[in-house]
Amino acid sequence: MSASTFLQVRGLAKRYAAAAAPVFEDVAFTIGRGEFVCVIGHSGCGKTTILNILAGLDAATAGEVVMDGREISGPSLDRGVVFQGHALMPWLTVRRNIAFAVKSRWPDWPRSRIDAHCQKYIDLVRLTGNEDRKPSALSGGMKQRVGIARAFAIQPKMLLLDEPFGALDALTRGAIQEELVAICAGTQQTVFMITHDVDEAILLADKILLMTNGPKARVAEIVVNTLPRARSRHDVHHHPHYYRIRNHLVDFLVHRSKLLQEGRAEVAANEESPRVVMPGLAEGDEAPAAPRPALLKQVK
Amino acid sequence: MSQRAKSAILSCLLLAVVLLAWHVGTLPKGGAAQAVDPEYARLMGLDKPKSDGLPTPAQMGTTIAKQLSDPFYDAGSNDKGIGIQIAYSLSRVALGFVLAALVALPLGFAIGLSPLIHGALDPFIQVLKPISPLAWMPLALYTIKDSTTSSIFVIFVCSVWPMLINTAHGVANVRRDWLNVAKTLEAGTLRTAFQVILPAAAPVILTGMRISMGIAWLVIVAAEMLVGNLGIGYFVWNEWNNLSLSNVIFAILVIGVVGMILDFLFGIAQRAVAYVE
Numbered sequence: 001m002s003a004s005t006f007l008q009v010r011g012l013a014k015r016y017a018a019a020a021a022p023v024f025e026d027v028a029f030t031i032g033r034g035e036f037v038c039v040i041g042h043s044g045c046g047k048t049t050i051l052n053i054l055a056g057l058d059a060a061t062a063g064e065v066v067m068d069g070r071e072i073s074g075p076s077l078d079r080g081v082v083f084q085g086h087a088l089m090p091w092l093t094v095r096r097n098i099a100f101a102v103k104s105r106w107p108d109w110p111r112s113r114i115d116a117h118c119q120k121y122i123d124l125v126r127l128t129g130n131e132d133r134k135p136s137a138l139s140g141g142m143k144q145r146v147g148i149a150r151a152f153a154i155q156p157k158m159l160l161l162d163e164p165f166g167a168l169d170a171l172t173r174g175a176i177q178e179e180l181v182a183i184c185a186g187t188q189q190t191v192f193m194i195t196h197d198v199d200e201a202i203l204l205a206d207k208i209l210l211m212t213n214g215p216k217a218r219v220a221e222i223v224v225n226t227l228p229r230a231r232s233r234h235d236v237h238h239h240p241h242y243y244r245i246r247n248h249l250v251d252f253l254v255h256r257s258k259l260l261q262e263g264r265a266e267v268a269a270n271e272e273s274p275r276v277v278m279p280g281l282a283e284g285d286e287a288p289a290a291p292r293p294a295l296l297k298q299v300k
Numbered sequence: 301m302s303q304r305a306k307s308a309i310l311s312c313l314l315l316a317v318v319l320l321a322w323h324v325g326t327l328p329k330g331g332a333a334q335a336v337d338p339e340y341a342r343l344m345g346l347d348k349p350k351s352d353g354l355p356t357p358a359q360m361g362t363t364i365a366k367q368l369s370d371p372f373y374d375a376g377s378n379d380k381g382i383g384i385q386i387a388y389s390l391s392r393v394a395l396g397f398v399l400a401a402l403v404a405l406p407l408g409f410a411i412g413l414s415p416l417i418h419g420a421l422d423p424f425i426q427v428l429k430p431i432s433p434l435a436w437m438p439l440a441l442y443t444i445k446d447s448t449t450s451s452i453f454v455i456f457v458c459s460v461w462p463m464l465i466n467t468a469h470g471v472a473n474v475r476r477d478w479l480n481v482a483k484t485l486e487a488g489t490l491r492t493a494f495q496v497i498l499p500a501a502a503p504v505i506l507t508g509m510r511i512s513m514g515i516a517w518l519v520i521v522a523a524e525m526l527v528g529n530l531g532i533g534y535f536v537w538n539e540w541n542n543l544s545l546s547n548v549i550f551a552i553l554v555i556g557v558v559g560m561i562l563d564f565l566f567g568i569a570q571r572a573v574a575y576v577e
Contacts, residue, residue, distance in 0.1 A: 057480055075483040087477035091499045091575040100495065104485035136576035154485070 006190050007031040007054075007158065012063035014049050022061065023049060024217040029209055029274065031158075034188045038201040040249060041211030042257060047194045048084070051162050054192060055081045068157060077105050080151030084162045086143040088135040088150075094122065095131040098150045105154040121149040124183060141172035145179075152183065161193035165200065174233050177203055181231065198249045202242065203233055209274075210252050212260040219274045220260045223248060226280035241280030248279035319357050326356040355546035363546040364553075378538060380530070382554055389524060389531040390558070392448065393516045396455025400512065404460050405505070408467025409493065412501070418468065425464065433458035433519050437526055447527035451520065458519045459512035466508025470501030502573035510566040517559045532558075 013025035024046040031037050039047050052058035054065060056075035065072040067079075088097050098118040102109070109117070122131055125145040135143050144164055151159055165173040177200060184191060184204075195201050201208050208223040226241050236242055355363065371383030411418045433454045440450040474497050482492040524533025532555055539547035 055480075055484055057483060075486060077484075077486050079484065081480070081484045083477055083480065085477055087475075087481050089478055089481070089496065089499070090577050091502075091573075100487075101485050104487050104491075134576070 004032045005030045006033040006035070006068060007192075008066045009050075009054075010064050010066075012050065012053065012065065013061050014046060014053070014058075015061050021215040023214050024211070025062070026218050027063070029219050029222060031190060031192060031207075034190055035206045036184060036189075036191045036193070036204055037207045037209060038193050038195050038205035039209045039211060040195060040198065040201055040253065041217065042213050042253065045211045045214040045217035047211065048162055051081075051160050051192065051194055054158075055079055055160050057081075077154055078157045080154055080156035080159050082144075082147045082151045082159070082161045082164045084164070084166060086135070086140075086147040088143055088146055090135050093132050093134055094127060094138070094146050095119075097135070097146060098122065098153050101150045101154050117153065121153040124152065125149045125179065139172075141168050141176055144168065145176060148176075148180065148183075152187070152189075158190045158192065161191065163194050163196065166196065173197075173200070178233060180204065185230070198246060198253070199233075201249065202227065202245055203231055203236055208249065210249070210257070212257050220257070221252065222274050222276045224276060224278045224280075226278050245280045248277070323357050326354050353545070355549070360546055360549060363550050367547070367550055377529075380535075382532075382535065382551070385530065385532045385535040385551075386554065386558060389520050389533065392452050392524075392531065393455055393513075393520050396452045397459050397513060397516055399452070400456045400460040401463060401509065403456075404463035404508075405467055408464045408505075409471050409497070411464070411468035412471025413497075418472075425461070429461045429465075431457075434522055434526065437523065441527070447529055451523040451527050451531075454523045455516045455520060459516045462511040462515065463505070463508045466511070467501065467505045470504030470508075471497055473504075474500040499573070499575075503570065503575070506566065506570045506573055510563065510570060513562050513566055514559070517555075517562055521555060 008030045010028050012027040013022045015022040023044075027046075027050065029037075039050070041047055049058055053060050054067075054072065056072055056079070072079075089100070092100065095115065095118050098121060099114050102114045102117050106114070106117075119131070122128060125148055127142060127145055127149070130138065130142065135146065138146070144167075148164065151161075165176060168176070181204060183189070191204075193204065195204075202225060205225050206229070208225060209219050210221045210223060211217050212220045223245065225245060227236065227239050227245070367382050371381045373381040374384060407421075411421055436454055436457050437450060440453045441447065444450050444453060478496050478500055479492070482496045487496070520531065521533035521536065524531035525537045528534050528537070532551060536548055536551045536555075539545075539551065
C-alpha cells in the first residue's frame with residue numbers, strides 16, 4: 001500500500017443466495033487521495049452494490065475494504081453519498097435538507113452556525129434564492145444539486161456518487177458536470193462515481209474502472225485518463241487523447257465486457273489484479289509516471 | 301357560471317325538493333275526524349293538533365330554533381340542552397381516541413419497524429379487528445362497573461385498529477432511500493424515528509386517525525344508547541321514549557354536522573403533514 005493510497009479494495013465478492021453465482025467476485029482496486037474514479041459497466045454487474053458496500057449500507061460476502069487505514073464496517077460521516085434518485089426528504093426545505101446532514105456532523109453547533117454553513121454549500125451549487133423551497137418545487141437538476149450540496153456539506157473524506165446525473169437531460173447534465181469538476185478541483189475531494197456515460201467518465205475521472213458483465217463480474221481494466229486535469233466539456237474532445245480513450249471505452253462496453261466474462265477463467269489465472277492501460281497515449285508518447293508501462297503494448 | 305356555483309344551486313334545489321316532499325307527506329289529514337262528537341273528541345284529545353306523528357318541516361323549524369336558542373340549559377338529569385349532551389359525547393370520544401393513539405402509535409411503530417413483532421402480533425390483530433366494539437360492552441360493564449368508563453373503553457377499542465394498522469403500514473413503507481440517507485449520516489435511532497420515519501409516515505398515520513375518528517363518532521351514539529345517562533346517543537333514545545320525533549330528527553342532524561366538522565378538522569391536519577414527492 002503506497003503512501004498516497006486512500007482506499008483499498010481486495011477480493012470483494014457479493015452473492016445474494018449461497019447457491020447462486022456471485023454478482024461479482026475478486027473485485028480489487030485502489031483509489032489515491034484526491035483522485036476521481038469512475039466505474040463503467042453494464043447494468044447488473046454490481047456497480048451499485050459495490051458503492052453500497054463502500055458506503056457501509058451493504059455487506060460484502062467476501063473481501064475487504066480499507067479506507068485511510070481502517071476497515072469499513074458500516075455507514076460513516078466520513079463518506080458522503082449522492083444517491084441515484086437524489087433521496088431528498090420532500091417534507092423539508094432545501095436548507096433543512098442540508099441542515100439535517102450538517103446537524104448530524106456537528107450536533108453541537110448552534111442554529112445560526114448550521115444555517116451559515118448550509119448557505120455556503122447552497123451558494124456553491126448555485127441554488128442561492130431557493131433555500132426555502134421544497135424539493136417538489138425544484139427541477140430534477142436542482143434536486144440533484146441539493147443532493148450534492150448535502151453530501152459536500154458534511155465535508156466527507158470521500159464522496160460516493162451513484163449515477164447522479166442519470167435522470168437529467170443532456171444540457172442540465174453538462175452544466176452540473178462542470179460544476180462538479182470545479183467543486184472537486186477546489187476541494188481536492190476523493191470521489192468514487194458510477195456512471196453509464198462514457199463522455200462523463202472522460203470529463204470527470206482520473207481513473208476509469210471497467211467492469212465485465214455480471215454475474216461473476218470483476219474489474220477487468222483500469223484506464224488511466226491521460227487528459228490534463230483542467231477539462232471543460234467544450235474543448236475536451238479536441239485533445240488528441242480524447243477519442244483514443246473514448247474508443248477504448250466504447251469498444252470495451254460493446255465487445256470485450258462480454259468476451260471477458262466468458263473467457264474469464266484463463267484471464268483470471270494470469271492476473272491477480274486488473275491491468276492498467278493508457279489508451280490515450282499514441283506510440284512514442286511519454287507515459288506520465290506510468291505504473292506498469294510493460295502492459296501498454298498489449299492494448300495497442 | 302362556475303362549476304361550484306352550479307353545484308350549489310343544484311344542492312339548494314335538491315334540499316327544496318326534499319323539504320317539499322316532507323311537507324306534503326306530513327300535511328294533517330282533514331275530513332274523517334270531523335264527524336266525531338266534540339265531547340268524545342275532547343275526551344280523546346283529538347281536538348288538539350296531532351303531536352305524536354312525524355313533524356312537519358315547519359314544526360321541525362320551531363324545534364331547531366327552540367333547541368338552539370338555549371343549547372346549554374340543565375333542567376334535571378333527564379332534561380339537558382343539546383350542547384351539554386354533545387359536550388359529554390365529544391369528551392368521551394376525545395378521551396377514548398387519545399388513549400387509543402397513545403397505544404396505537406408506538407405499537408404501530410414497533411410493528412412497522414420489526415417484522416418479528418409484526419409476525420407475532422398479526423394473528424391477534426386479525427382476530428380482534430373485525431369484532432364490533434359494542435360486543436365488548438357487557439364485558440366492559442362487568443369488569444369496569446362504570447358506564448361512562450365503559451363507553452370510553454368501547455371508543456378506545458374501535459379507534460385503535462385503523463390507527464395501529466395505518467401506522468404500521470406507513471412506517472414499514474418509508475422509502476429506503478431516506479433511511480439510507482439517515483444511516484450514512486449516522487443519525488441515531490430516535491432522531492431517525494422522529495425526523496425521518498415519523499414525517500415520512502405522517503400522511504398515512506393521519507389517514508388512519510381520520511378513519512378512527514369517523515368510526516368513534518359512529519360508535520359513541522350506539523354506546524350511549526346502551527349505557528344511558530348522558531350524551532347525544534342517550535338523548536336520541538330518551539326523545540324516542542318521549543315520542544318526540546322532532547327532537548330525534550334534530551339530534552340526528554346535529555350528529556351529522558358534528559361528524560362533518562370532526563372530519564373537516566382531520567382533513568386540515570392531513571393537509572398540514574402532506575408532502576409531494
